Amino acid sequence: MTDNTDEFFSRKLDDSRQSVLIDLLKAQVDITFFHERWMYTTDWWRNATNVLDVGCGTGYYAHKLSSFSTHKHIVGVDLQEGLIAEARKHHAIESESLKLEFKVGDYESVERNSNDVIIARLLLQHLADVSLFLNWAANSLQKNGKMIIVEPIDNEAYFFPPFDFYWEFLRRFREAEIEAKGDRDIQDQLEVLLRRHSFTIEENRKTVVPSIGPVKESMFKAISLVPELKVVPLSEDEEIRYHQELTDWYHNQDSYGHLTLRTIIASKI
C-alpha cells in the first residue's frame, strides 16, 4: 500500500476519526443501496452461495444484503482493524441459512478461491494497482462468477459546495494525486482492463444519487479529515477559510447535490 489514501485507511484511526468514517460509510450506503437493490433480485444472486465483499468497511453494506440472502456465506474483508471490529460487533451473523463474517487484511490475504460473487464497492479508487486486483479477482471467482464494481464518476459529481476556493482545493488535490501515483480516473479503462482479465461485461449503468439528509453532517466531518491526507499542504490561512466557508455552507443546506456512480457487473468467462 503505497499511496496516501491507503496509508490513511490502513493506519489505526483514533476513536473520533473512526466514528466519522463509520457514520459516513453508513450514510452513503443508506442513500445508495436503494439504487442497487435490483442486483440482489437476480437469479445469479439467488443461486450464489459464496460471496466476498472486498473493502467491506464497517460491514453495513453486507448487512443490508442479509435481507436478500438465504443459504449464503458472506465474508467481508478490510484493511482497517477498527472498521472490522465495528462490523463484527454489529453485523456478524451465524444462522442455518446465512453466515456473515468479517476478516482484517488485504484482499490478497483471503484464501477462498471458489467465490460466486465478489463485491468491490468504492474500492478500486483506493488501489495502487487495479490490474493486480482484477487478476486476483479472476482467480478467486468460479467460472461464470460475478463481480460487482461500484465506483464514483469524479468529474460528474455535484457533491461539493459551490466555492471557488473549494474547487481550487480539489483541483490541486487531484493534480497532486496524479503526480504521486498516476491518473487514477479509471472509468475509461475499466472495461478494457476487465476484458483483459477474462471478464465479460453484463451491465454498465450510471446512477445519479442525491446527497441528502444524514450524509450532510457526516460528509462535512469527513471532508475535514482530508487535509490529514497531506496531499495538498494548506497554509494556516487557507485552512481557517476552508473550514469557515464549509461550516457556514453546510449548516444552511438541506441538500448539497448529487453523486454519480458507475455500477458494473462483470462475469468471469
Ligand SMILES: C[S@@+](CC[C@H](N)C(=O)[O-])C[C@H]1O[C@@H](n2cnc3c(N)ncnc32)[C@H](O)[C@@H]1O
Ligand atoms: C470508501 S470505503 C468503502 C467501504 C464499503 N465497501 C462501502 O461501500 O461502504 C473503502 C474501503 O476499502 C478498504 N481497502 C482499501 N484498500 C484495501 C485492500 N487492499 N484490501 C482490503 N481493503 C481495502 C479501506 O480500508 C476502506 O474501508
